[in-house]
Amino acid sequence: MRSQAHVPPLPVPLVGRTNHDFVQKSVTSRLPSILRDLVARHESVKEAPKAKIEALALELEQQRHHIVPLDGSDGGPDWRFYMENRAGMNAMDVEWFFLENYVYRLVLSWLEFFEDEDAPDPFAAQKEDALRHALQSMVSPVDHAKDGTGFRELVLGSLWGNQVDLSFSSGKMTDADAEDREVVVDDIAACWTTIFEPLISDASVEPRIIIILDNCGAELVNDLILVDFLLCLMPGLSVTLHAKAHPVFVSDATIPDVETHIRRMAENEKLEAVGKRLQEAEAGGRVQTFAHDFYTSPLPFWQVPAGLQSMYGDAILTITKGDANYRRLIGDRFWPSSLPFTNFMQYWGPGSLLTVRTCKSPAIIGVSPERLAHGFSSSDWTCNGKNGVVSFRRGDNVLVEGTSAM
Numbered sequence: 001m002r003s004q005a006h007v008p009p010l011p012v013p014l015v016g017r018t019n020h021d022f023v024q025k026s027v028t029s030r031l032p033s034i035l036r037d038l039v040a041r042h043e044s045v046k047e048a049p050k051a052k053i054e055a056l057a058l059e060l061e062q063q064r065h066h067i068v069p070l071d072g073s074d075g076g077p078d079w080r081f082y083m084e085n086r087a088g089m090n091a092m093d094v095e096w097f098f099l100e101n102y103v104y105r106l107v108l109s110w111l112e113f114f115e116d117e118d119a120p121d122p123f124a125a126q127k128e129d130a131l132r133h134a135l136q137s138m139v140s141p142v143d144h145a146k147d148g149t150g151f152r153e154l155v156l157g158s159l160w161g162n163q164v165d166l167s168f169s170s171g172k173m174t175d176a177d178a179e180d181r182e183v184v185v186d187d188i189a190a191c192w193t194t195i196f197e198p199l200i201s202d203a204s205v206e207p208r209i210i211i212i213l214d215n216c217g218a219e220l221v222n223d224l225i226l227v228d229f230l231l232c233l234m235p236g237l238s239v240t241l242h243a244k245a246h247p248v249f250v251s252d253a254t255i256p257d258v259e260t261h262i263r264r265m266a267e268n269e270k271l272e273a274v275g276k277r278l279q280e281a282e283a284g285g286r287v288q289t290f291a292h293d294f295y296t297s298p299l300p301f302w303q304v305p306a307g308l309q310s311m312y313g314d315a316i317l318t319i320t321k322g323d324a325n326y327r328r329l330i331g332d333r334f335w336p337s338s339l340p341f342t343n344f345m346q347y348w349g350p351g352s353l354l355t356v357r358t359c360k361s362p363a364i365i366g367v368s369p370e371r372l373a374h375g376f377s378s379s380d381w382t383c384n385g386k387n388g389v390v391s392f393r394r395g396d397n398v399l400v401e402g403t404s405a406m
C-alpha cells in the first residue's frame with residue numbers, strides 16, 4: 001500500500017522536449033554517452049544486448065525512442081504500475097525522472113541482470129575507479145570537534161562528495177571542485193541543535209537514523225566518515241543505510257557497494273580506524289544495510305510505500321543524499337524556488353528529514369527570497385554543481401532534552 005500524502009497542487013514536471021535546455025541535453029546527449037560508455041567498457045556484453053543498447057543511445061540522441069512496456073517477467077521490478085499511459089510515448093514527452101529510471105531498468109533487463117543473481121554490476125569498473133580515486137585522494141580524517149562544528153564539517157564533506165558523480169559527468173572521473181561554491185540553503189546547525197544535541201546529553205535513548213544513500217566513491221566514503229562520527233558520539237545510536245536494489249545512475253550505491261567501501265576503508269592506511277569501527281558496528285548491529293525497489297522507481301517520495309514511510313517515522317532523522325533523491329522529494333517539478341521546505345515537506349510524516357544535495361538539475365525549493373533577490377553569477381546555478389542545499393525539516397518525534405522519546 002502506498003501512502004496518501006497531502007501535497008499542494010502539482011506544477012509541471014521536467015520533461016525532455018519542453019522546458020529546460022539542461023534536461024533536453026541530458027536526454028539527448030548525456031544518457032546516450034553513458035550507454036555507449038557502458039558498452040565500450042564491457043567487452044563481455046553479448047552482441048544482442050550490445051546492439052540494443054547502441055540502438056537505444058541513437059534513438060535517444062535522435063529523439064525517436066518510444067517507451068516500451070516493462071513487466072516483471074525478467075525477474076526485475078514490475079513497472080506496469082508506473083507505466084500508466086506512457087508505453088508507446090516518445091521519450092522526449094515523458095517525465096525526465098521517469099525516463100532516467102526507466103532507461104537503467106530497461107538496459108539491465110537486456111543484460112539479463114535480473115535473471116542471474118550473480119550477474120555482474122555493469123557499472124562495477126566505474127565504481128571501482130571512483131572508490132580507488134577517493135581513497136587515494138582522501139586526507140586522513142582529522143579529529144573533528146565532538147560538537148556542532150565537527151558535525152558541520154562532516155556534513156559539508158558529504159555534501160561536496162555529491163559533486164562527484166558519474167552520471168552527471170557522463171561516466172567520466174572528476175574531482176570535487178572547490179572554486180566558487182556556495183551552500184545556498186544551510187540548515188546544518190538547525191539539524192544539529194534539534195536532533196543531535198539533545199541525544200548527546202541523554203545516553204538512555206537508543207535512536208536510529210536512516211541515510212538514503214547516493215553515489216559510490218568520494219560521496220559514500222564521506223557519508224561513512226559521518227556515520228562513524230555520529231556512532232562514536234552517541235553510544236545508543238544506530239544507523240540504517242538505504243541503498244539501491246539494482247545499479248542505477250552509474251555510480252549509485254547498492255548493498256554490495258556499501259560492503260566493499262567499508263572493507264576497503266578498513267584496509268586503507270588513512271581510513272583504517274574508521275573502517276574497522278564501522279565493521280565492528282556492523283557486526284554488532286549498529287550499522288545495517290537495506291535496499292528497496294522504491295529507490296529505483298520513478299515515484300516521488302509522496303507515493304512512498306507505507307512500510308518505508310513508517311520506517312522514516314520511527315527514525316529520529318532520515319537523511320537523503322544527492323540530486324536524484326532530492327528530485328524524488330519534490331517530484332522533479334518546477335515549484336517556486338522560494339517555496340518553504342518545511343511547509344512543503346509536511347507530507348513526509350512524523351519523522352525529521354535532512355536533505356543534502358549538490359544542485360545538478362533545474363528544480364529547487366526552499367531558497368530564501370533574499371538570496372534569490374541577490375542573484376547568482378551564472379544562470380545555470382541550479383545545474384552546474386557549484387551550489388549546495390542542506391535543508392532540514394523538524395518532525396513531530398524529536399527528542400526534547402530531559403525526555404526519553406522514541
Ligand SMILES: O=P(O)(O)OC[C@H]1O[C@](O)(CO)[C@@H](O)[C@@H]1O
Nearest residue numbers: 026165167168322323324325361
Ligand atoms: O548522483 P546524484 O547526485 O543523484 O545526481 C544524479 C544526477 O545526475 C544527472 O543524471 C544528470 O543528468 C541528474 O539526472 C541526476 O539528478
